[in-house]
Amino acid sequence: MAIISIVNQKGGTGKTTTSLNLGSALAKQGKRILLIDMDSQGNLGYSLGLEEGPTISDVFEGKKDIEEVIQRREDMDIVPSDIRLVDIELSLIDLPDRHDTLNAQISGIAKRYDYTLIDCPPSLSILAVNSLYASEKVVIPMLMEVLSLQGLDQIIQTIDKINKTYKKKLEITGILPVMVDKRRKLSEEVKDYINENYDVRIFDSFIRNNVKASEAPSFGQSVVSYSPQSNSAKDYIAFADEIVKLNK
Ligand SMILES: Nc1ncnc2c1ncn2[C@@H]1O[C@H](COP(=O)(O)OP(=O)(O)OP(=O)(O)O)[C@@H](O)[C@H]1O
């Protein structure tokens, strides 16, 4: 059993795509998967064409237990989100146990799954802190660009702070290079910089830039299901193997 947050406070770094496709690729191996959307944009449920129903917002509002908002699909179980998370975020600020809401809800159910993957919002807000506090591990999907490096410092600092404040042992499993294109020289330089300056693994796997990855959500599927032979699907399948090996 592993609980992994997919985190990067920059927008559009492939968090949702990675949550969905890592989950889908692990499910293909027979692993039991729970995906939780913690972003008010609700992209995860939308990408899977989920029906409307109760969401993680109802859980944060105390109206439902997480059990009641799980949507069961053939391959994975999903906890969708919706726009109400924006207001919930504001209301959480004044509460004393504000970091613990998600953790308290998933600690009972996570043992039923081999992997619980949490799709984080593009911020290091209290909702992201809830996700991190509920997790044991972190995967950071990242574009190998110079501007991404600034964000990396902030993620590492936030994780250190959570570990110190709450006596946690949250660890960064690694950085996943995403949307990798032909400008490989620049990405190699960014990789070298990370290797020299941070004690964080860059996964051997990386995800190529591939139009199929951006098309798949319009078909309500992961790219792993929609176009298994595409480059991005193959890359996510390889990444799932790497994650399984690292979690042995
Ligand atoms: N490997 C890829 N190749 C091409 N396009 C991709 C790839 N991965 C993701 N995309 C596209 O890039 C955009 C951003 O991806 P995604 O929504 O997964 O990022 P995100 O980090 O979840 O964004 P946000 O911060 O808004 O939550 C989407 O349009 C997605 O379809």
Ligand SMILES: [Mg+2]
């Ligand atoms: Mg997203």
